[in-house]
Amino acid sequence: MPTATDQFFADLAQRGEEPLLRRSSGSIRFDIGAKGHVERWFVTVDHGRFAVSRRNQKADCAVLTDADVFENIVTGEDNAFAALLRGALEAEGDPELLLLFQRVFSGPVRSTHPAAVGRG
Amino acid sequence: MADQVRILNGNTFVVSDERGDIEASRTDPTGLFAWDTRFLSTWVLTVDGERLGTLSVDDLQYFETRFFLAPGGGTVYIDAKLSVMRQRTVTEGFRERLAVLNHGEEAVELTVRMEAGSDFSDLFDVKNDEAKKGELYSSVERDRLVFGYRRDTFHRATEITSEPRAIMDEHGLIYKIRVEPQSHWTCELHVTPILIGRNGKRTRLGGPKAAEDMGDDLDRWLEGAPKLECEWGPLRQTYRRSLIDLAALRFSPLTSAGRSLPAAGLPWFMTMFGRDSIFTSLQSLPFVPELAATTLRELAARQGSRFDDFRDEDPGRILHEMRYGESAAFQDQPHSPYYGNADATALFVVLLDEYERWTGDKALVRDLELEARAALRWVDEYADLLGNGYVWYQRRNEKSGLENQCWKDSWDSISYRDGSLPGFPRATCELQGYAYDARMRGARLARLVWKDPDYANKLEKQAADLKRRFNRDYWVADGEYYALALDAEGRQVDVLTSNIGHLLWSGIVPQSRARALARHLMGPRLFSGWGVRTLALGEKRYNPIGYHVGTVWPFDCSFIAWGLRRYGFKKEAAQIAAGILDAAEYFDGRLPEAFGGYPREETKYPVQYPTACSPQAWSTGAPLLLLRTMLGLQPLEDSLVVDAALPAGIGQIELLGIPGRWGRVDAFGRGLLRTDRQGRMRPELGTAATKRKRSAAVV
Numbered sequence: 099m100p101t102a103t104d105q106f107f108a109d110l111a112q113r114g115e116e117p118l119l120r121r122s123s124g125s126i127r128f129d130i131g132a133k134g135h136v137e138r139w140f141v142t143v144d145h146g147r148f149a150v151s152r153r154n155q156k157a158d159c160a161v162l163t164d165a166d167v168f169e170n171i172v173t174g175e176d177n178a179f180a181a182l183l184r185g186a187l188e189a190e191g192d193p194e195l196l197l198l199f200q201r202v203f204s205g206p207v208r209s210t211h212p213a214a215v216g217r218g
Numbered sequence: 219m220a221d222q223v224r225i226l227n228g229n230t231f232v233v234s235d236e237r238g239d240i241e242a243s244r245t246d247p248t249g250l251f252a253w254d255t256r257f258l259s260t261w262v263l264t265v266d267g268e269r270l271g272t273l274s275v276d277d278l279q280y281f282e283t284r285f286f287l288a289p290g291g292g293t294v295y296i297d298a299k300l301s302v303m304r305q306r307t308v309t310e311g312f313r314e315r316l317a318v319l320n321h322g323e324e325a326v327e328l329t330v331r332m333e334a335g336s337d338f339s340d341l342f343d344v345k346n347d348e349a350k351k352g353e354l355y356s357s358v359e360r361d362r363l364v365f366g367y368r369r370d371t372f373h374r375a376t377e378i379t380s381e382p383r384a385i386m387d388e389h390g391l392i393y394k395i396r397v398e399p400q401s402h403w404t405c406e407l408h409v410t411p412i413l414i415g416r417n418g419k420r421t422r423l424g425g426p427k428a429a430e431d432m433g434d435d436l437d438r439w440l441e442g443a444p445k446l447e448c449e450w451g452p453l454r455q456t457y458r459r460s461l462i463d464l465a466a467l468r469f470s471p472l473t474s475a476g477r478s479l480p481a482a483g484l485p486w487f488m489t490m491f492g493r494d495s496i497f498t499s500l501q502s503l504p505f506v507p508e509l510a511a512t513t514l515r516e517l518a519a520r521q522g523s524r525f526d527d528f529r530d531e532d533p534g535r536i537l538h539e540m541r542y543g544e545s546a547a548f549q550d551q552p553h554s555p556y557y558g559n560a561d562a563t564a565l566f567v568v569l570l571d572e573y574e575r576w577t578g579d580k581a582l583v584r585d586l587e588l589e590a591r592a593a594l595r596w597v598d599e600y601a602d603l604l605g606n607g608y609v610w611y612q613r614r615n616e617k618s619g620l621e622n623q624c625w626k627d628s629w630d631s632i633s634y635r636d637g638s639l640p641g642f643p644r645a646t647c648e649l650q651g652y653a654y655d656a657r658m659r660g661a662r663l664a665r666l667v668w669k670d671p672d673y674a675n676k677l678e679k680q681a682a683d684l685k686r687r688f689n690r691d692y693w694v695a696d697g698e699y700y701a702l703a704l705d706a707e708g709r710q711v712d713v714l715t716s717n718i719g720h721l722l723w724s725g726i727v728p729q730s731r732a733r734a735l736a737r738h739l740m741g742p743r744l745f746s747g748w749g750v751r752t753l754a755l756g757e758k759r760y761n762p763i764g765y766h767v768g769t770v771w772p773f774d775c776s777f778i779a780w781g782l783r784r785y786g787f788k789k790e791a792a793q794i795a796a797g798i799l800d801a802a803e804y805f806d807g808r809l810p811e812a813f814g815g816y817p818r819e820e821t822k823y824p825v826q827y828p829t830a831c832s833p834q835a836w837s838t839g840a841p842l843l844l845l846r847t848m849l850g851l852q853p854l855e856d857s858l859v860v861d862a863a864l865p866a867g868i869g870q871i872e873l874l875g876i877p878g879r880w881g882r883v884d885a886f887g888r889g890l891l892r893t894d895r896q897g898r899m900r901p902e903l904g905t906a907a908t909k910r911k912r913s914a915a916v917v
Contacts, residue, residue: 117588118523133417162416177529180554183547185371188416193473197519205524210614211532213600214525 106172107139111150116202120146124195127157131165159191174206227281227308228469229253229488236272238285238304247344247485254543257376257411260335265289265328270302280466281432282307310422311410320397333390336376338367340543342551356388372547373414381406439465443505444876449869452803459807460841463833471516479513483834490540492562494835496569501839503576504846504876510573518589522557527614530558534596536566552618560611560623560649563593564656571659575853578879583667594660597653603643609653612643630759631766632703635712637758640705647700648717650688651724657681685726698734714754716774722781732785740790747818748797749775762815769812769827772798773836776843783847788863792891795844796865809837849885856880862887
């Protein structure tokens with residue numbers, strides 16, 4: 099059974115072009131899990147196109163967080179910026195890329211906005 | 219709030235009493251604040267156990283103050299043999315240089331103590347008196363005194379170091395000193411806010427600039443702005459005050475690579491606000507266009523991308539407020555960021571177009587094409603909560619979201635003539651004006667830069683359609699003005715307000731109706747003699763000191779003046795400029811957020827609305843925009859049109875070196891327009907004939 103985090107990276111690899119990031123190029127390393135249990139992903143953005151890899155490489159910035167925190171962020175239950183302020187998530191390197199990237203996380207599943215009702 | 223001393227650097231600021239001491243209570247906004255957290259709440263200096271008295275306070279710069287003190291605080295007698303100097307500079311926290319001077323003929327041995335402490339209040343705790351949920355600690359670690367606060371993974375600390383070293387305990391620092399006659403002792407203290415991250419990693423929460431650079435930076439800032447030459451001294455003073463305050467209000471988000479945008483105001487609002495940052499950028503475009511560029515970039519980078527009820531976020535929506543403290547971190551408050559406004563998204567497009575008209579910077583317009591389209595889509599789809607073509611607002615965060623998502627955001631600002639309040643959603647009139655303007659300006663950019671004439675045509679068609687419907691649905695026929703809002707049933711919220719001036723600015727008013735609006739704006743119900751009241755005299759909820767229901771807001775007036783000029787009402791625009799600039803003189807050039815709506819002939823001086831926030835960015839920007847409207851500055855391709863219309867009595871104005879796509883040009887004007895004097899009102903503008911009461915009263 100893949101976790102929401104696995105699913106998130108799998109979807110990202112299939113996502114095709116993300117227009118929000120069309121001006122951005124660079125790579126982000128994700129270190130997810132407590133010390134000694136870190137799972138690592140690399141996401142490369144090339145003018146809005148994503149590539150996801152588990153192979154070690156150089157990165158422009160890094161996101162470090164625990165598995166449950168990241169899971170909550172990708173499922174929309176937590177907010178990446180709030181987690182950063184809380185010290186539950188750490189970000190290093192190019193802050194612009196990180197800021198742009200956090201916009202690809204989905205929001206909460208339920209919303210009462212008329213345009214969002216029925217979305218799932 | 220009397221006798222407070224405030225200095226700042228970005229969103230790091232210190233508020234102390236006039237001795238330099240800080241003794242903050244839980245709800246009192248004094249202390250060292252950085253990133254919306256109080257890092258120091260106690261900072262009290264004693265010599266031999268005695269508090270000091272103030273001889274003088276020199277505000278050296280907005281980021282630096284010097285206190286001259288002597289023992290014997292609170293008593294008449296002051297021991298003149300000893301004096302103490304504290305010079306404080308805001309850096310990434312602050313730096314304080316202490317000097318104890320012995321003017322006597324004998325050496326003295328003294329105990330100097332600095333009591334210190336921190337409660338780590340979130341700015342919102344201070345506002346709302348919330349109790350702390352985590353654990354406070356203090357410790358002495360080798361050469362530093364550390365205060366800390368921990369709540370789960372949230373960890374902030376304050377470090378205090380001293381040179382020479384002090385004897386430290388958990389409540390402060392002590393120096394046992396000997397000062398020879400005619401000599402002095404000095405020391406330097408550093409107070410540094412620290413963020414402690416996951417795995418104990420320490421990050422300094424730095425201000426944008428090092429203290430050493432800040433003086434040079436301010437000089438460069440003033441040097442880069444146009445020079446104002448004018449015969450009327452108070453205007454020169456107001457202009458200089460505005461430029462310096464605007465420099466002080468600059469805020470650099472972590473992602474801006476040191477570039478700045480205007481924060482909303484000191485002390486509560488030293489952060490990015492969609493609406494305030496945009497309005498202030500619009501006001502200051504002819505003077506410091508780089509603020510607009512940073513505002514556009516940073517707001518675009520945080521544009522909404524999903525539906526999130528807690529944050530009132532929608533795709534394409536421009537943020538309302540960004541915060542960095544504990545309440546945002548734990549989602550007690552939705553400011554991470556919060557999106558609940560209904561105007562900043564359209565205004566974002568308005569600013570983008572106005573910015574290009576002034577600077578010719580098409581690269582930024584190209585860069586932000588997607589964000590501008592997403593903003594226009596928000597205006598068209600997601601803001602139209604009832605599907606009838608208007609911009610509506612209704613918060614989805616019922617607990618901590620904002621009820622009124624327009625600039626008049628207090629609870630009672632939107633009312634019918636009978637004083638009752640409409641339900642939600644609401645569609646205030648100025649939002650429709652902004653939506654119209656955003657589409658017209660978006661269409662220009664689509665043709666000029668994005669090379670998409672079909673999109674331009676579509677936007678213009680939408681704008682024309684909105685204008686037609688708006689003029690049918692909002693026009694209050696028996697009063698000849700536009701209703702403040704429509705309610706959910708489509709009924710007019712029919713009071714007369716200053717909002718009609720914003721409609722002129724946006725261009726949604728047909729020429730045939732503009733004169734009626736100008737008459738209202740300058741008539742006795744709305745015009746106080748100083749400026750335009752937010753709500754007209756005679757309305758049920760009118761109150762001359764009601765926040766949005768009768769006070770005069772300088773920012774509001776500056777946009778109304780722009781609107782009047784847009785429709786050719788030069789004299790009326792000049793009269794508003796005259797009133798507001800006259801008022802500015804009473805506040806030594808620093809306009810407050812709002813002042814009372816009392817008729818000018820009754821009070822003779824503007825009565826300040828009691829508020830803790832000063833300077834306020836869009837009040838600071840108001841004189842700048844009024845200079846623009848008086849000189850009639852209008853960019854036209856690669857030249858700047860000047861069509862001055864100055865109130866008589868102001869003399870000559872020369873604005874030299876206005877930056878823009880034309881390089882730098884100068885504008886000249888001479889005061890010729892006779893504005894209505896309304897009896898013996900406003901006799902002084904430009905003359906030195908009478909000496910007026912200098913200080914403004916506070917209610």
